[in-house]
Amino acid sequence: MTATAIPTEARSMDLLRFATAGSVDDGKSTLIGRLLYDTKSLFTDQLEAVEAVSQARGDEYTNLALLTDGLRAEREQGITIDVAYRYFATPRRKFIIADTPGHTQYTRNMVTGASTADLALILVDARKGLVEQSRRHAFLCSLLRVPHLVLCVNKMDLVDWSQDVFERIADEFTAFAAKLEAPDLTVVPISALRGDNIVSRSENTPWYEGPSLLHHLEHVHIASDRNLVDVRFPVQYVIRPQSTTVTDYRGYAGQVASGVLKPGDEVMVLPSGFTSRIVAIETADGPVEEAFPPMSVTVRLTDEIDISRGDLICRPTNAPAVAQDIEAMICWMDETRPLRVGAKYAIKHTTRSARAVIRGLRYRLDVNSLHRDESATELNLNEIGRVRLRTTVPLLADEYRRNRTTGGFIVIDEMTNRTVGAGMIVETG
Amino acid sequence: MRQPAAYRVSHLDALEAESVFVIREVVAELERPVLLFSGGKDSIVMLRLAEKAFTPARIPFPVMHVDTGHNFAEVLDYRDQRVAEMGLHLVVASVPEALESGLVQESADGMRNRIQTPVLLDAVEKYRFDALFGGARRDEEKARAKERVFSFRDDFGQWDPKNQRPELWSLYNGRHHPGESIRIFPLSNWTELDVWHYIAREKLSLPSIYYAHEREVIERDGMLYAVNEFISPRGTETPFPAQVRYRTVGDASCTAAVRSDADTVEKVIEEVAATRITERGATRGDDRVSEAAMEDRKREGYF
Numbered sequence: 001m002t003a004t005a006i007p008t009e010a011r012s013m014d015l016l017r018f019a020t021a022g023s024v025d026d027g028k029s030t031l032i033g034r035l036l037y038d039t040k041s042l043f044t045d046q047l048e049a050v051e052a053v054s055q056a057r058g059d060e061y062t063n064l065a066l067l068t069d070g071l072r073a074e075r076e077q078g079i080t081i082d083v084a085y086r087y088f089a090t091p092r093r094k095f096i097i098a099d100t101p102g103h104t105q106y107t108r109n110m111v112t113g114a115s116t117a118d119l120a121l122i123l124v125d126a127r128k129g130l131v132e133q134s135r136r137h138a139f140l141c142s143l144l145r146v147p148h149l150v151l152c153v154n155k156m157d158l159v160d161w162s163q164d165v166f167e168r169i170a171d172e173f174t175a176f177a178a179k180l181e182a183p184d185l186t187v188v189p190i191s192a193l194r195g196d197n198i199v200s201r202s203e204n205t206p207w208y209e210g211p212s213l214l215h216h217l218e219h220v221h222i223a224s225d226r227n228l229v230d231v232r233f234p235v236q237y238v239i240r241p242q243s244t245t246v247t248d249y250r251g252y253a254g255q256v257a258s259g260v261l262k263p264g265d266e267v268m269v270l271p272s273g274f275t276s277r278i279v280a281i282e283t284a285d286g287p288v289e290e291a292f293p294p295m296s297v298t299v300r301l302t303d304e305i306d307i308s309r310g311d312l313i314c315r316p317t318n319a320p321a322v323a324q325d326i327e328a329m330i331c332w333m334d335e336t337r338p339l340r341v342g343a344k345y346a347i348k349h350t351t352r353s354a355r356a357v358i359r360g361l362r363y364r365l366d367v368n369s370l371h372r373d374e375s376a377t378e379l380n381l382n383e384i385g386r387v388r389l390r391t392t393v394p395l396l397a398d399e400y401r402r403n404r405t406t407g408g409f410i411v412i413d414e415m416t417n418r419t420v421g422a423g424m425i426v427e428t429g
Numbered sequence: 430m431r432q433p434a435a436y437r438v439s440h441l442d443a444l445e446a447e448s449v450f451v452i453r454e455v456v457a458e459l460e461r462p463v464l465l466f467s468g469g470k471d472s473i474v475m476l477r478l479a480e481k482a483f484t485p486a487r488i489p490f491p492v493m494h495v496d497t498g499h500n501f502a503e504v505l506d507y508r509d510q511r512v513a514e515m516g517l518h519l520v521v522a523s524v525p526e527a528l529e530s531g532l533v534q535e536s537a538d539g540m541r542n543r544i545q546t547p548v549l550l551d552a553v554e555k556y557r558f559d560a561l562f563g564g565a566r567r568d569e570e571k572a573r574a575k576e577r578v579f580s581f582r583d584d585f586g587q588w589d590p591k592n593q594r595p596e597l598w599s600l601y602n603g604r605h606h607p608g609e610s611i612r613i614f615p616l617s618n619w620t621e622l623d624v625w626h627y628i629a630r631e632k633l634s635l636p637s638i639y640y641a642h643e644r645e646v647i648e649r650d651g652m653l654y655a656v657n658e659f660i661s662p663r664g665t666e667t668p669f670p671a672q673v674r675y676r677t678v679g680d681a682s683c684t685a686a687v688r689s690d691a692d693t694v695e696k697v698i699e700e701v702a703a704t705r706i707t708e709r710g711a712t713r714g715d716d717r718v719s720e721a722a723m724e725d726r727k728r729e730g731y732f
C-alpha cells in the first residue's frame with residue numbers, strides 16, 4: 001500500500017469539498033475510513049479507540065467503518081442522524097467530506113451536504129447493482145447542481161472482480177445520469193475493504209483503465225466550475241470606520257458570488273439601478289487587481305450612493321432579475337409542519353432577507369420515479385416540489401442552474417426560527 | 430499588489446474567505462456578538478480573521494476570557510498585550526470570583542472545566558450577548574464532526590442536538606428569540622495543520638509555551654504535566670526536566686505538554702504533520718475520562 005504523506009507545504013494546495021452517499025451497508029463508512037487511513041489522516045489514539053471497540057464487539061479485524069461512526073452505530077446509540085464533516089489532505093489538495101446518511105428519510109441531509117459540494121461520490125454494492133436509492137442520490141446531485149459525480153462500484157472482491165458486472169452497472173448508471181443532465185461522471189470499480197483502486201490502481205482489475213479514486217479526487221478539474229462570467233457581489237456589510245485617522249471611508253464588504261471584479265469597472269447597484277465605478281478592491285493584505293469567487297473583499301466606488309446590506313453589485317450589461325414572483329424547487333426539511341399553499345415564511349437569499357407567501361404548488365416530485373404529482377397540496381419532510389412564491393421585497397436572483405449562490409435560498413419558519421426548506425430558483429417573473 | 434495566477438485559490442485562502450464571511454455575517458445579523466479569546470492559538474487565529482473582516486475599521490465587538498484561575502502566566506500576558514495593541518474591550522468571566530460568590534463550587538477532582546460553564550453563561554446573561562464566537566474545529570473530536578457553523582443554544586445556553594438547523598450553501602440562519610443565543614465557529618473547517626500553516630503565513634505571534642522549552646515535569650497517566658502551583662508530584666512521581674511544548678492551552682491544572690524540540694513555527698508544522706496522535710488525545714486530561722465526555726459537556730453549554 002503506497003500511502004500519501006500529509007503535506008508540509010501548504011501553498012500549492014487547493015480545496016475540494018465532496019459529499020458521499022450510499023445505501024446502508026454499501027460500504028460508505030468503510031470507504032471513508034479507508035481514505036482517512038490511507039492518507040494518514042488518522043491518529044493512533046483514534047485508531048486505538050476503534051481497535052478497542054472492534055475487539056469488544058468481537059470483530060475479526062479492525063473495522064475501519066467505526067472511525068466515522070457509521071449509521072448503524074448512530075441508530076444503536078440513538079444519536080441524531082445528521083451530516084458529519086471529515087477532513088483529510090494530500091500534498092495536492094485538502095478535502096472536506098460531507099458524510100450524508102443514505103436512507104430515503106434523509107433527503108434533507110443529502111441536500112444539505114450536496115449544496116456546498118464540488119463533487120458527489122455515490123456508492124453501490126457490485127452484487128446488488130443500482131437500486132432505487134442510487135437513482136435518487138444521482139437525482140439529488142443533479143438538482144443541487146453538483147458539478148462532478150463519481151460512482152464507486154464497491155465490493156468488487158465479492159463479484160470476482162468481474163468486468164461484466166462492472167460494465168453493466170456503469171452503463172446503466174451512465175444512461176440514467178444522461179437523462180438528469182448530470183455533468184462530469186466517472187465510474188470506478190473498488191473494494192473499500194481491501195483498498196483496491198483507492199490510492200493506486202489495483203492488479204485485480206487489469207481491464208480497468210481509469211484512475212484510482214484518490215487520483216481522480218486529487219486531479220479533477222474544479223477551477224472552471226466557478227462562474228467567472230456574471231459579476232455578482234452581494235453586499236454583506238458596509239464598513240465605515242468611526243475613527244479620527246481614517247475619515248470618509250465607505251467600503252462594501254462581501255464575498256464574490258461569481259464573475260471577476262476589477263478597479264475601473266463600471267458597475268450597477270441593485271435594486272436601485274444606480275451606476276458607478278469601482279475605485280479599489282481592498283483586503284486586509286492590501287488592494288487587489290481582481291476579485292473572483294470565493295474571495296472575501298471590500299469594494300469601494302467612485303460615487304457616494306446609498307448602498308446597504310442585501311444590495312447587489314453587478315455590471316450594467318449583465319444583471320440578475322429583480323423579482324418578487326419566484327418559481328423554485330423546494331426541498332422541505334421540517335418534521336413538524338408541512339409547507340402549505342397560502343402560508344407565509346421568511347426567506348434568506350444571498351445577504352438579503354424577505355418574507356414570502358406560497359402562492360402555489362405546481363407539483364410534488366417523487367424522488368425515486370421522478371413522477372410529478374400535480375394533485376399534491378403540501379410538502380412534508382424530505383419531499384421536493386415546484387413552488388410559486390411571492391416575496392415582500394424583490395430578490396436579486398439568477399436561475400440556480402446558472403448560479404448556485406444567487407439562485408439558492410433557505411426558508412425559515414417565522415415562529416420557531418428554524419430553517420425549514422431549501423429552495424432552488426427555476427424561473428423569475 | 431497581489432497578482433492572481435489564473436484565478437487560483439489556495440486552500441488557506443478559501444478557508445480564510447469563508448471564515449471572514451461568517452464573521453461579517455454575524456455582525457450584520459446579530460445584536461451583541463462577543464469573541465471568546467483565551468490566548469490559545471485557535472482564538473488567536475480567529476481574532477486575526479476578525480481583524481481582517483473589518484479593516485480599516487476596528488473589530489466591532491468585545492472579547493471575553495473565561496478565566497479558570499488556573500492560567501499559564503505566559504498566556505495571560507499574551508492576552509493582555511494583544512488586547513491592548515488592538516484596542517479591544519476585554520470582558521473577564523472569572524471562575525475564582527464565581528467560587529467566592531457561591532455561583533459555583535469546586536468539583537471533587539479540582540478540575541474547572543465543568544464549573545466554567547455556569548460562569549460563561551452568567552456573563553452571557555449579564556452582558557446580554559447573543560452571539561459567541563468560539564475557536565472550536567470539527568477535526569478536534571468525533572462529537573464535533575456534526576457541529577454547525579451557527580450552533581443554536583436555548584435560553585439555558587444548552588445545545589440540543591435535535592434542534593440544530595440544516596446549513597445549506599453559505600446561508601446561515603442566526604434568528605433567535607430573546608434569551609436564546611448562537612455559538613459561531615468560524616474555524617469549523619480548519620484542521621490543526623491548517624491553523625499552523627496560517628500562523629506561519631500570517632506571522633502571528635503566539636504565547637511562548639507553544640514552542641519547545643525546558644520545563645520541570647512529572648509523568649502521570651502517560652502524559653507530561655508541568656510542575657507548577659496547580660500540579661505537584663504525588664506518591665512516587667518525581668519531577669524531571671524535559672524539552673516540551675504545549676499543543677493546546679487549556680486549564681493549567683489539566684493540560685499536558687508533549688516532548689518536542691520544535692522551537693520555531695516551521696518545526697512545529699513538521700511535527701504536527703508527522704504526529705500520529707490527536708491534539709486532544711495528547712494533551713487534555715479532561716477528555717480522557719470517556720469517549721462521550723465531550724458530548725456530555727457540550728449539552729451543558731460548554732464550547
Ligand SMILES: Nc1nc2c(ncn2[C@@H]2O[C@H](COP(=O)(O)OP(=O)(O)O)[C@@H](O)[C@H]2O)c(=O)[nH]1
Pocket residue numbers: 022023024025026027028029030031065070071072154155156157158190191192193194
Ligand atoms: N467484501 C467486502 N466487504 C465490504 C467492502 N466494503 C464494505 N464492506 C463490508 O460491508 C459492510 C457494511 O459496510 P459499512 O462501511 O458499514 O457500510 P455503510 O452502511 O455504507 O457505511 C461491512 O461489514 C463492511 O466490512 C468491500 O469492498 N468488500
